[in-house]
Amino acid sequence: MATTEPIIPGFHPDPSACRVGDTYYLINSSFEYLPGIPVHASTDLVTWTLIGNALTRDSQIAENDGYASAGIFAPTIRHHDGQFWIIGTNVNEIPLGRGHLLIHADDPAGPWSDPVHIAGAVGIDPDIVWDDEGVAHVTWHSLNPAQPGILSAPVDTATGAMLGAPRQLWQGTGLSAPEGPHLYRVNGWWYLLLAEGGTERGHTATIARARSLDEPFESAPNNPFLTHRSLAHPVQNVGHADLIELADGSWAAVHLGVRPVGPSPGFHLNGRESFLVGIEWVDGWPVADEDRFVVPAVDRSFDDRFDSPELHPRWLGIGRFPATFTRPGPNGGLVVDADAGEGRALIVARAADSEWAVETTFAADGGEGRLLLRIDDFHWYGLTYDGHTVEASVTIGPIVHVLGQWNPPAGAVPTLRLAAKAPRPLPHGISLEPDLIELSASVGDTAYSFGELDGRYLSTEVAGGFTGRVFGVQALRGQIHIHHLSYTTAPDYHATT
Numbered sequence: 001m002a003t004t005e006p007i008i009p010g011f012h013p014d015p016s017a018c019r020v021g022d023t024y025y026l027i028n029s030s031f032e033y034l035p036g037i038p039v040h041a042s043t044d045l046v047t048w049t050l051i052g053n054a055l056t057r058d059s060q061i062a063e064n065d066g067y068a069s070a071g072i073f074a075p076t077i078r079h080h081d082g083q084f085w086i087i088g089t090n091v092n093e094i095p096l097g098r099g100h101l102l103i104h105a106d107d108p109a110g111p112w113s114d115p116v117h118i119a120g121a122v123g124i125d126p127d128i129v130w131d132d133e134g135v136a137h138v139t140w141h142s143l144n145p146a147q148p149g150i151l152s153a154p155v156d157t158a159t160g161a162m163l164g165a166p167r168q169l170w171q172g173t174g175l176s177a178p179e180g181p182h183l184y185r186v187n188g189w190w191y192l193l194l195a196e197g198g199t200e201r202g203h204t205a206t207i208a209r210a211r212s213l214d215e216p217f218e219s220a221p222n223n224p225f226l227t228h229r230s231l232a233h234p235v236q237n238v239g240h241a242d243l244i245e246l247a248d249g250s251w252a253a254v255h256l257g258v259r260p261v262g263p264s265p266g267f268h269l270n271g272r273e274s275f276l277v278g279i280e281w282v283d284g285w286p287v288a289d290e291d292r293f294v295v296p297a298v299d300r301s302f303d304d305r306f307d308s309p310e311l312h313p314r315w316l317g318i319g320r321f322p323a324t325f326t327r328p329g330p331n332g333g334l335v336v337d338a339d340a341g342e343g344r345a346l347i348v349a350r351a352a353d354s355e356w357a358v359e360t361t362f363a364a365d366g367g368e369g370r371l372l373l374r375i376d377d378f379h380w381y382g383l384t385y386d387g388h389t390v391e392a393s394v395t396i397g398p399i400v401h402v403l404g405q406w407n408p409p410a411g412a413v414p415t416l417r418l419a420a421k422a423p424r425p426l427p428h429g430i431s432l433e434p435d436l437i438e439l440s441a442s443v444g445d446t447a448y449s450f451g452e453l454d455g456r457y458l459s460t461e462v463a464g465g466f467t468g469r470v471f472g473v474q475a476l477r478g479q480i481h482i483h484h485l486s487y488t489t490a491p492d493y494h495a496t497t
Contacts, residue, residue, distance in 0.1 A: 005295040010352030011271030011468030014074040015254040016242045031071040033316040051109040068376035069465035074125040087126045100126040116160035129183045141179040170208040170217035180240045195240040203239030226288045251279035262434030267459035271468015303486040306334035314349045334482045338475035348472030357419040360485040367478025371416040379463040383416045390441045392450035396457045403450045412443040
């Protein structure tokens, strides 16, 4: 059976990749989180390292209080004439009539340039490609009611100005939501790859070709050439692919997928993730080979003491750059300032595994902080500490509930812990929940559990949207001083009540 391990797990949707020499680079959608657009690098396509984020300052993207699935949609990365290019959509700017943002860099680890915007190109999921004469063409899913569908236009990359009127290309095979276009020039043909069927269980990747951009596109006879719809496969929602030519002349594709678990309809917990398949060209058309690559399981544990001047690129803010509300502690660690964050002083990282634990200790310093697991502002589980009391609480839509309180010994700083655990199977082997989230606290050998909560309420199937679970620490009042935060894969831990 083909591998079910993602190449980049945990809320890394809409992958786009390119190759320069023997190194591959991959980016993903980041939605409300800042810094935006994570950039990974690999030399073998199966093991990847986070090397930075492309949008790291407010001159590139404004801080905002938008909804959880706004922000950056479906960017594309390409390399041309010695430079890296990223084109993406900031949907927060669509009401302003602002087109896609285009940035470039000499080094994919950054820094990336301030953006130019493609005036008149209002929509989502943009792509950029250069023709044989070196002219750049931008292709996107249009939100202009006067000219809907998949559009493409030549552009001036220095100014963002269109060099010609947008033309409608192939609109797909007739499935819902044709989007995510990628245009390629291969062996004298233009190939247009689309995502169709919506990014849920009916998701697919389809493709068509034409000799020129002014001719009708011919649909591939094997469309959709990549999908798991209606299959009993542990990876679902497969689509939104991007083709890559490897250094040896063979081909592959990255694509998004989810790993739903639990009872019907299945719940995917860590968001849409990035996967890899091989590609064979048969009679001029791509055919997916899902058995070519073996993706190893990777231990993603870390223990961050925040002892470097710069935060690791894993750390994100919710509509805020972490640099606006954090600073190095006077004797190590990290200070998080609630006032500077204007109610959004929350530093988070993506959950990447099916079983894990997060632990942190922080000094309240007269303030109040919270360790939490969230999918958005209305779906989270958390542990709050004010220097005296640990309180466990949950928010599920309009329901806010306090599970309980625990007073650690006077003068002791408690360790707060969240753990994602396998569900309890019933006698017939079916679980009633996709996983369990345990909330606990400890001082020394004394641990107190507030209980285990059904993980489905922190899934996209319940919360909606396009993101996934993140964990982190929020300053709720005043300042808190984080001493450390650790993430451990598949822990062996059981607190006592």
